[in-house]
Amino acid sequence: MLLSHKTSIKISQEYSNIIGHMCYAASKLWNICNYERRHYKELGLEKYPDWYYQKKAHKGNLWYKQLPSQTAQETCKQLDKAWKSFYVLKKTGGIKDPNPPRFKQGNIPVTYMQMGIRHEKGSDQLRLSLPKELKSYMEETYGIHEKFLYLENKIFRNMDHIKQLRIYPPENGKYDLIVIYEIEEPEQLSQNGHYLSIDLGLHNLMTCYDSGNGRTFILGRKYLSLERYFHKEIARVQSVWYAQQSERGIKYPKS
Numbered sequence: 544m545l546l547s548h549k550t551s552i553k554i555s556q557e558y559s560n561i562i563g564h565m566c567y568a569a570s571k572l573w574n575i576c577n578y579e580r581r582h583y584k585e586l587g588l589e590k591y592p593d594w595y596y597q598k599k600a601h602k603g604n605l606w607y608k609q610l611p612s613q614t615a616q617e618t619c620k621q622l623d624k625a626w627k628s629f630y631v632l633k634k635t636g637g638i639k640d641p642n643p644p645r646f647k648q649g650n651i652p653v654t655y656m657q658m659g660i661r662h663e664k665g666s667d668q669l670r671l672s673l674p675k676e677l678k679s680y681m682e683e684t685y686g687i688h689e690k691f692l693y694l695e696n697k698i699f700r701n702m703d704h705i706k707q708l709r710i711y712p713p714e715n716g717k718y719d720l721i722v723i724y725e726i727e728e729p730e731q732l733s734q735n736g737h738y739l740s741i742d743l744g745l746h747n748l749m750t751c752y753d754s755g756n757g758r759t760f761i762l763g764r765k766y767l768s769l770e771r772y773f774h775k776e777i778a779r780v781q782s783v784w785y786a787q788q789s790e791r792g793i794k795y796p797k798s
Contacts, residue, residue: 550696550698550722551717552694554716554717558689560687561681562710563713564681565610565677569614569651569653570650573621573646573647576597598615598619598620609677611672611673622644651712652710655708662702669694669708670693702724740754748764749762
């Protein structure tokens with residue numbers, strides 16, 4: 544079973560520079576592949592450039608080489624998924640006149656796959672690989688000599704099988720992180736012939752039937768009563784607030 548966990552981690556200036564550069568490189572690689580898909584005929588390509596073609600054709604590209612190999616491939620794959628969604632919408636008419644995937648104007652998240660992540664069981668720390676070209680660039684340009692990225696957080700302690708790591712562009716000395724990890728499937732309880740059926744409703748939150756004693760019971764009347772009360776109260780307060788703003792000459796009252 545795969546689970547995901549989102550968290551934020553504080554980051555040093557050196558790490559912020561490295562991750563920010565990878566996020567920038569990912570956006571540039573996205574735009575290069577996106578341009579190629581939009582103009583493949585003008586570029587003289589015989590066939591439409593799918594993911595299998597692009598992940599091989601751009602291996603020598605500057606921005607591709609600034610990312611771990613699997614991270615660069617995943618960037619191309621995300622673009623491929625976006626184009627597939629566009630063609631499905633165009634074919635089915637799910638959206639009228641859908642727009643093709645856009646070019647990225649800013650940095651985008653980077654995804655580390657399992658091969659680029661090193662994690663010891665029970666440890667709070669992850670070690671992420673860095674491509675050779677990125678390490679050379681960071682050393683020559685900024686004097687940063689990091690060989691790996693080390694991420695530390697207590698959430699990693701109970702994650703024995705990390706499958707994927709999605710790192711968002713750093714902001715204000717920290718960055719958001721989504722970890723996808725695998726756990727063992729929970730064992731199913733043995734069948735004992737005793738069941739509870741639940742029907743979600745509008746007037747009642749739940750109507751339940753207990754097969755053990757044949758009884759039906761209703762839950763949530765009090766909750767829905769409270770919900771209706773607060774909806775009315777919110778509407779009343781907003782009405783007063785709009786009136787007060789109008790009296791002060793505010794042309795477009797804010798909620």
